[in-house]
Amino acid sequence: MVDVSNLSIVSAAAMPASRSEPTFTIDTSRQFLGWMAEHGTSLGFTTYQTGKLFLIGLKPDGRLSVHERTFNRCMGLCAHGQTLWMSSLYQAWRFENVLGPSEMHDGYDRLYVPMVGYTTGDIDIHDIAVRSDGAPIFVSTLSSCLATVSDRMSFTPLWKPPFVSRIALEDRCHLNGLAMRKDNPAYVTAVARSDVADGWREHRREGGILLDVESGEIIVSGLSMPHSPRIHEGTLYVLNSGTGEIGWIDLTAGRFHPIAFCPGYLRGLSFVDRFAVVGLSRPRDDNKTFAGLKLGEELERLNVSARCGLVVVDLKSGDCVHTATIGGVVEELYDVIALPGVRRPMAIGFKSDEIRRIIKFR
Numbered sequence: 001m002v003d004v005s006n007l008s009i010v011s012a013a014a015m016p017a018s019r020s021e022p023t024f025t026i027d028t029s030r031q032f033l034g035w036m037a038e039h040g041t042s043l044g045f046t047t048y049q050t051g052k053l054f055l056i057g058l059k060p061d062g063r064l065s066v067h068e069r070t071f072n073r074c075m076g077l078c079a080h081g082q083t084l085w086m087s088s089l090y091q092a093w094r095f096e097n098v099l100g101p102s103e104m105h106d107g108y109d110r111l112y113v114p115m116v117g118y119t120t121g122d123i124d125i126h127d128i129a130v131r132s133d134g135a136p137i138f139v140s141t142l143s144s145c146l147a148t149v150s151d152r153m154s155f156t157p158l159w160k161p162p163f164v165s166r167i168a169l170e171d172r173c174h175l176n177g178l179a180m181r182k183d184n185p186a187y188v189t190a191v192a193r194s195d196v197a198d199g200w201r202e203h204r205r206e207g208g209i210l211l212d213v214e215s216g217e218i219i220v221s222g223l224s225m226p227h228s229p230r231i232h233e234g235t236l237y238v239l240n241s242g243t244g245e246i247g248w249i250d251l252t253a254g255r256f257h258p259i260a261f262c263p264g265y266l267r268g269l270s271f272v273d274r275f276a277v278v279g280l281s282r283p284r285d286d287n288k289t290f291a292g293l294k295l296g297e298e299l300e301r302l303n304v305s306a307r308c309g310l311v312v313v314d315l316k317s318g319d320c321v322h323t324a325t326i327g328g329v330v331e332e333l334y335d336v337i338a339l340p341g342v343r344r345p346m347a348i349g350f351k352s353d354e355i356r357r358i359i360k361f362r
């Protein structure tokens with residue numbers, strides 16, 4: 001037994017990896033790790049395609065630390081103090097860091113444990129956020145609404161776009177992204193203004209919209225499959241996924257201003273000082289959802305293939321200054337978070353006996 005102050009952990013023996021296990025690679029640009037060290041941050045991201053939560057940081061010798069756990073179709077991810085919230089196929093999970101400020105576990109300074117899970121059913125939760133009182137707010141894409149968890153029902157609806165006539169399990173507009181302003185939902189993104197089941201699919205190329213939650217008004221239209229609206233230092237940023245651009249929103253003029261082109265389908269956005277960390281995915285060639293987008297045309301013009309991974313964008317210059325390229329079985333990411341003040345995080349999942357040996361009682 002390893003006693004860590006108020007935490008007791010019995011370490012399981014390491015098991016050799018199966019030879020048939022799918023490969024995963026991550027290659028960072030020359031200064032990516034130095035950038036993480038300089039800014040004192042680690043990163044997390046989800047991939048619903050392979051059902052993995054990844055937490056990356058730095059080992060004591062400065063090399064990259066990669067820790068992964070399996071959760072079926074994990075997507076939305078957010079950090080709030082010592083807490084992580086993450087959505088999966090039919091649940092919303094609250095993780096808590098069980099290590100104190102000076103405690104370590106096997107070289108990790110964060111140990112996130114899934115403490116509470118709410119069963120929502122498969123309502124296709126995309127972005128998830130949390131208020132200061134700890135209550136989560138998430139986008140139920142299948143239901144075309146913002147919602148929160150419930151102790152008695154699958155979820156509690158909070159808001160829907162005015163053009164959606166009723167809450168139905170029909171994915172009418174593909175509502176997906178959520179930007180918070182302090183404790184309140186401020187802006188959301190949707191692929192199209194539609195009030196019929198799967199109606200958004202007809203407008204993927206230029207039907208995307210950004211809505212003001214309080215007024216219900218469409219602030220920006222003409223976007224291409226937008227995702228991940230986020231407010232950072234008073235500015236609203238959005239990923240125009242169908243064109244491969246990160247940009248900012250002029251709320252007065254109702255315009256999207258591109259900052260940088262990133263070679264991939266963009267989903268997941270977080271910030272570290274003046275830098276944005278953007279998630280990239282490789283669009284599936286056999287999937288009609290990604291066919292016919294301007295992203296493909298721009299990639300062809302630049303003579304480059306779509307990539308999967310992370311890109312660090314300097315918001316002042318628009319330069320893509322650092323990259324972490326992911327290869328192997330992982331081809332699509334959904335959400336990305338920064339964990340400031342964390343050097344090397346890890347999490348506990350349900351696929352091994354490790355969770356049985358984590359006991360915190362004071």
